Amino acid sequence: MTNQVQTTRPRKSLDAWVREIIHWHFDPATGCPFWLDHAKSLSWDPRREIKGFEDLSRFGFFQDEWLRGGDVRRWVPRGFTDKPVYVFETGGSTGVPKSRISIEDFRIDYEAFSKTLPDEAFPFGADWLSLGPTGPRRLRLAVEHLAQYRRGICFMVDLDPRWVIKLIRMNQPKMAEEYKQHVVEQGLTLLRAHDNIRCLFTTPKLLEALCEKVSLKKLGITGVFCGGTEMTPQFHRFAVEELLDGIYFAPTYGNTLMGLAVHKPFIPEDNYAIIYYPPLPRAMIEVVNPDDPEQIVGYGETGRVRLTTLTREFFMPRFLERDEAEREPPCSLYPWDGVRNVRPFSKLQTAVVEGVY
């Protein structure tokens, strides 16, 4: 497959974009305090020596704790001093959450993602229901923006995943179940009361819970955008074969740090594997050897996910995610590397409560 897909042009664009982003972040007039300070500790000048994506290895690996606590303003690029700034947080299932600032990125990412959604399933002008994590997560604003970008209005139901995680850790599965039902009931009330809701964003577990109560198709839903937690091929198959009655299903992989990956449209040959491609050139996903994360694994091989985010708002080179996946070859729609069946990194699993909401 790799041989049939033209990968040279995207790679050149990526290298050019990397140079542009490095110049922005390491220019004292536009860069953020964190990277400008970091540059002082280097014996080389990123603006001179980073010529392309491969050269980012000179930065080593982005450290998780850099985003946990401290002055969040050190991440705001001087080039955006006058802009309103949001701060988004990761799930919070691993101690102090990681924080990331955002200005327009979530809008840009979701507008790009919008172009991958089929209009017949997510009609322009149709309203949305977002039933999932809210609070400090970017999903809350991002899904609403997606709806608005497609000229819809987004109804929202709150879900606090940190409370769910806490209930699980307190060995209170019944209470967690009651909380889930509380969220689902609110969603159902909105779906029944507003005929123009055609599009749904929700998490895998909430989608299951909704479909236990109603037929989403009968309620007029035509497209489901699903994400927020791990999704297995079996869940994908179950959703398509048993939950959705032919409703278009868009599984996604995204996070606060990277943005939003795009799913490869379903074909039977993939046997419900969930395949994502990063939003090049704004982010890159690689799969690396967990024991030697400098090494990219071969196509089809399993490894740890390494993220690189390349936007003017946020530069995050080579961050080792808490996920693992198989490396997926480029395809004609997305002629660059993707990932297959992302799931929690098995070597870290004991420390992480995941997929509970």
Next chain:
Amino acid sequence: MLHIPLLRKGEPYKSLDVVRVPHHGMGEVFVEISQANGGLIRRDLLDQETGREALSKFSCAELLEICSCAAESFMNDALAVGDDLQMPEDYVRQVSATTGLPHVLVRNNMRKIRGVLAEMKHVLDGLTRNLDVQILDKGFGEIEGQALSFFPRTQSLGVVLPSNSPGVHSLWVPAVGLKIPLVLKPGGAEPWTPYRIIQALIRAGAPREAFSFYPTDHAGAGEILRGCGRGMIFGDTASTGVWKDDGRIEVHGPGYSKIVIGEDCIGEWEKYLDVMIASIVENGGRSCINASGIWVPSHGREIAEALAVRLAQITPRAAEDDHAQLAPFANARIAESISQNIDTALMQSGARDVTASYRDGNRLVKWRNSSYLLPTIVLCNEASHPLANREFLFPFASVVEVEQDAIPDALGASLVVTAITSDSKLVRRLVSSPHVDRLNLGAIPTNVISWNQPHEGNLFDHLYARRAFQQV
């Protein structure tokens, strides 16, 4: 590769999520088991009426006949396991491969299950106190002028099963005779027995819709117990604790089964050595009905020494060896952890590993690539010692010397107590103890049990309730 599918109301379903279970000794993948996602289980459990209606079409008498035929089929026939056929000897080899249980012990358990299926009428007579089961067919009836009516408390029985020993499956099988469909979550290393029992019952004429079989994870097990009106869970205190206050769920945790010898019989303790050995060792010491404590008012040291001498002769043997008595641990780290726990507790004064003096080397041994824990007898001077009331997954027992008057209170919760005594006061106190689940009076090994007796609850009472009933 051999693949075990889910059964969704009896229909095989091959999941895209699979767990590959290795051979306990050789390490290579032996079987691939489909895993049910939680949503699939929840969705299936939205319709529990289909299974119940399918069973209701049969009279209890017909179902008892089906159980009887299934007994022979389970024991002798080639039955489906996924897309393959499983001969009885394949079953024996497969159970042994993933659990470590020697073939001879698997065969013993097979006979136990066969017996329960074949004698289902006798089992139900015991559980229902000789109720005419036609009353369950009709819902009401009359016995000796008394009007009786029973109704099912549930549309299905959800059971979260262990991997320790196939014999445990004898406990849920009577639900079929009681017309209650089953939703089973097998133990991770032992899908073989529940799958084979289901296939035998279907072969014998039971409706397949009455059987759901969901290998799944911890969360999936929770979905089964939450989704079924009545449930059973087997496991250690940590995994069952969350259900202990839920009246819908029968919790089958550690047994802490014991032998008690009274002052009147203790002078003849040597007469009971075989009963003690059998209670500790049979079935590889892996059952909740194996004795993990010998409680005596005196002669503790002599008893511990005598047990140790006999038990030290037990060593690992090949799985195929008819004299094998020990099962290796499928997960070597569990064996290491158990042995370390015992050693740590022994550092506290008041207890001694008596077997250590009689065996060559350590308790934990590696033999033919497998980890074994050799039988262990610990002598405890006080009932409060951390090892006095412990249970492990191998032949382990503490000999605890306590004044006779203190024994009934000191025993704590005990699944089986074999009391070797004629002392009326001691007997009376054990009979009235709420902590003793099964009581044997006399020299009956703790692991010899009648299936027509309640076991950590009466299955009939769990599944049915009696209502007031009048008719003109």
